[in-house]
Amino acid sequence: MRTVAEFRIEYLRHLSPQGRPLEELPAFAADNDELLKMFAAMLRARTFDAKAVNLQRTGKLGTYAPCLGQEAAHVGVGAAMRPEDCLAIVYREIGTLFWRGVSMTEVLLYWGGDERGNNFAVPRHDFPWCVPIATQTLHAAGAAMAFKIRKEPRCAVAYIGDGGTSEGTFYEAMNLAGARQLPIVFVVVNNKWAISVPIEEQTAAETLAQKGIAAGIPGVQVDGNDVIAVRDCMSRALEKARNGGGPTVVEAISYRLSDHTTADDASRYRNEAEVAEAWKVEPMIRLRKLLESRGVLDEAREQAMKAEFTREVDAAVQEYLSTPRQSTDAMFDHLYANPPPYLEAQKELARRYAGTGRPSH
Amino acid sequence: MPKVTMVEAIAMAQAWELAHDPSVVVLGEDVGKSGGVFRATSGLFERFGADRVQDTPLAENMIAGMCVGMAAQGMRPVAEIQFMGFLYPAIDQIVNHMSRLRHRTRGRLSCPVVIRTPHGGGIHAPEHHSESVESMIAHVPGIRVVCPSSPARAYGLLLASIRDPDPVLFLEPTRIYRLAKQEVADDGVAAPLDVCYILREGEDVTIVTWGAITTDVLQAAEQLAAQGISAEVIDLATVSPIDSETILDSVAKTGRLVIVHEAARNCGVGAEIAAIVAEHGLHDLLAPVQRVTGFDTVVPLYRLENDYIPSVTRIVDAAKATLAG
Ligand SMILES: Cc1ncc(C[n+]2csc(CCOP(=O)(O)OP(=O)(O)O)c2C)c(N)n1
Ligand SMILES: [Mg+2]
Numbered sequence: 306m307r308t309v310a311e312f313r314i315e316y317l318r319h320l321s322p323q324g325r326p327l328e329e330l331p332a333f334a335a336d337n338d339e340l341l342k343m344f345a346a347m348l349r350a351r352t353f354d355a356k357a358v359n360l361q362r363t364g365k366l367g368t369y370a371p372c373l374g375q376e377a378a379h380v381g382v383g384a385a386m387r388p389e390d391c392l393a394i395v396y397r398e399i400g401t402l403f404w405r406g407v408s409m410t411e412v413l414l415y416w417g418g419d420e421r422g423n424n425f426a427v428p429r430h431d432f433p434w435c436v437p438i439a440t441q442t443l444h445a446a447g448a449a450m451a452f453k454i455r456k457e458p459r460c461a462v463a464y465i466g467d468g469g470t471s472e473g474t475f476y477e478a479m480n481l482a483g484a485r486q487l488p489i490v491f492v493v494v495n496n497k498w499a500i501s502v503p504i505e506e507q508t509a510a511e512t513l514a515q516k517g518i519a520a521g522i523p524g525v526q527v528d529g530n531d532v533i534a535v536r537d538c539m540s541r542a543l544e545k546a547r548n549g550g551g552p553t554v555v556e557a558i559s560y561r562l563s564d565h566t567t568a569d570d571a572s573r574y575r576n577e578a579e580v581a582e583a584w585k586v587e588p589m590i591r592l593r594k595l596l597e598s599r600g601v602l603d604e605a606r607e608q609a610m611k612a613e614f615t616r617e618v619d620a621a622v623q624e625y626l627s628t629p630r631q632s633t634d635a636m637f638d639h640l641y642a643n644p645p646p647y648l649e650a651q652k653e654l655a656r657r658y659a660g661t662g663r664p665s666h
Numbered sequence: 667m668p669k670v671t672m673v674e675a676i677a678m679a680q681a682w683e684l685a686h687d688p689s690v691v692v693l694g695e696d697v698g699k700s701g702g703v704f705r706a707t708s709g710l711f712e713r714f715g716a717d718r719v720q721d722t723p724l725a726e727n728m729i730a731g732m733c734v735g736m737a738a739q740g741m742r743p744v745a746e747i748q749f750m751g752f753l754y755p756a757i758d759q760i761v762n763h764m765s766r767l768r769h770r771t772r773g774r775l776s777c778p779v780v781i782r783t784p785h786g787g788g789i790h791a792p793e794h795h796s797e798s799v800e801s802m803i804a805h806v807p808g809i810r811v812v813c814p815s816s817p818a819r820a821y822g823l824l825l826a827s828i829r830d831p832d833p834v835l836f837l838e839p840t841r842i843y844r845l846a847k848q849e850v851a852d853d854g855v856a857a858p859l860d861v862c863y864i865l866r867e868g869e870d871v872t873i874v875t876w877g878a879i880t881t882d883v884l885q886a887a888e889q890l891a892a893q894g895i896s897a898e899v900i901d902l903a904t905v906s907p908i909d910s911e912t913i914l915d916s917v918a919k920t921g922r923l924v925i926v927h928e929a930a931r932n933c934g935v936g937a938e939i940a941a942i943v944a945e946h947g948l949h950d951l952l953a954p955v956q957r958v959t960g961f962d963t964v965v966p967l968y969r970l971e972n973d974y975i976p977s978v979t980r981i982v983d984a985a986k987a988t989l990a991g
Contacts, residue, residue, distance in 0.1 A: 419969050648963075
């Protein structure tokens with residue numbers, strides 16, 4: 306017998322959980338303003354996230370999927386992408402969305418049960434929120450195919466969770482991307498849990514990055530709580546894809562510090578000690594320490610940033626809460642470009658009985 | 667007798683079958699340790715262990731396909747699809763294999779599988795969590811579609827579904843999962859499939875319905891009674907195949923038919939019921955059939971969902987329309 310194929314998965318981390326550089330940092334990390342911008346984006350996402358959970362608890366928002374603990378992965382990806390690249394999200398990645406220009410009010414509208422939240426003012430070409438797990442990976446592959454056919458120097462990025470990698474769709478997307486060498490990066494955010502199912506029960510694979518190998522795609526693991534490493538790793542994968550070098554699977558190792566969603570109670574299936582351990586390596590700590598050691602961040606500056614984001618979030622909440630509900634016509638609007646005439650009668654019926662159902666929020 | 671909600675009755679029925687039939691296995695996403703996102707498998711993992719109550723990897727096509735394999739080899743899988751909007755990846759296996767393995771092998775292999783899934787809207791859930799697409803599966807030969815409207819019926823119909831030698835899609839109306847408690851004897855007695863249940867007898871108009879909106883239809887019947895109109899309310903219960911006899915008998919008595927469902931109208935199950943009556947009971951009809959349904963649109967996000975789901979007022983008006991003139 307002889308070995309006909311072998312594979313290796315590399316793991317990238319630039320900062321220790323305590324913020325100590327482990328090796329020479331990538332060039333962008335020499336720019337303190339750039340790092341501060343990333344720190345601010347993480348803080349901004351976290352501030353929004355806490356408020357959104359709170360709004361749900363007080364009945365002002367529907368079910369919401371928090372991003373707590375995964376801010377570095379989301380911001381790192383956002384910072385590595387170009388505006389003209391195309392993003393296919395799942396339901397947690399506000400750090401990337403905000404970086405790309407989606408507004409807080411839009412995010413609130415969506416989770417507040419209003420389709421207008423999917424109509425991003427910026428960027429117009431990104432895909433909307435995507436709840437059916439894994440489906441978005443094929444959309445990103447299709448987008449990448451379009452860029453390739455038109456010879457545009459653009460890339461697609463698809464997010465997926467650890468649980469999502471069990472869906473056949475994910476393999477189909479990777480296989481297509483590999484077979485056609487599409488300009489795409491699959492970002493697997495391995496937050497260790499898929500609702501109540503831990504990663505060890507989800508798969509026997511040692512890493513999720515290696516799931517790309519079978520599709521002929523290189524896979525790499527990165528410390529998803531190290532925003533510098535995520536950005537570095539993503540930048541390289543995107544650069545490669547943009548230059549015709551084909552797809553990459555990036556597995557960002559992180560942890561879901563929150564419940565799965567506001568409808569979930571993780572204490573039913575997950576032990577507190579594990580969560581407490583995860584808090585010790587959460588992503589804000591290490592970047593904060595690095596910036597403090599460089600003398601560009603201190604307690605007062607962080608508090609000032611935090612206060613500014615709180616004001617911004619509050620303003621978005623006001624705007625969201627004062628946005629009038631759509632009329633029943635909205636159900637029919639945008640269903641077809643050319644609506645079949647028979648729907649007019651139903652639209653009329655909906656108007657006539659508007660408000661006769663159970664009280665709405 | 668314990669008073670239980672529908673979701674508790676569903677867990678009770680599964681526990682009964684797990685305890686009495688060693689071939690029964692409960693499986694699905696988050697059904698084990700966490701007891702299901704709606705708690706419909708609560709306590710089963712602790713009681714029966716990880717072989718009989720399995721958390722699966724996250725993949726619906728896999729769930730449906732593995733059920734075909736398990737069932738063909740003598741197991742009775744009871745699988746949960748977490749929401750009906752996530753049934754779609756499983757449809758290949760359901761349509762191409764689960765529902766026709768018996769037919770293809772001339773009875774040599776079969777698929778005694780139950781696929782349980784939450785059904786319908788009205789709970790302020792996120793996008794894709796409020797689907798009621800029973801007609802998609804009702805169209806498929808070889809599989810039954812069942813939908814209870816009360817805790818007791820859920821218990822009885824689920825037992826019957828698990829014991830049935832063929833596949834059943836068992837729809838659980840989320841809006842009434844916890845709406846009311848009812849005394850349900852945990853005695854392992856199944857309720858028959860393939861028959862409708864008359865929930866309220868009446869003389870003037872027949873209203874056929876199923877699932878969560880049955881609650882609203884019963885309220886409408888109360889309001890109609892107050893206005894001197896006597897409505898007969900029929901719970902379809904087995905959505906496919908349809909028990910035409912009970913419906914036709916009722917229409918022969920009342921001469922009027924209203925069909926109420928939450929799902930969209932176009933090619934909905936209501937159309938099949940109307941066609942049955944047109945074919946076999948046309949001469950009994952004193953007025954055109956009325957359908958009260960969801961609109962032919964995507965189920966809206968939750969701010970508008972209660973304008974999508976037919977209201978009691980709409981049901982009352984439709985019943986009165988059959989009596990007008
Ligand atoms: C096709 C499909 N099946 C099931 C669900 C229900 N569901 C929502 S999130 C989730 C777990 C996802 O876990 P993972 O992919 O790890 O992402 P995470 O939530 O951890 O970010 C499940 C089962 C769904 N949304 N879509
Ligand atoms: Mg996960």
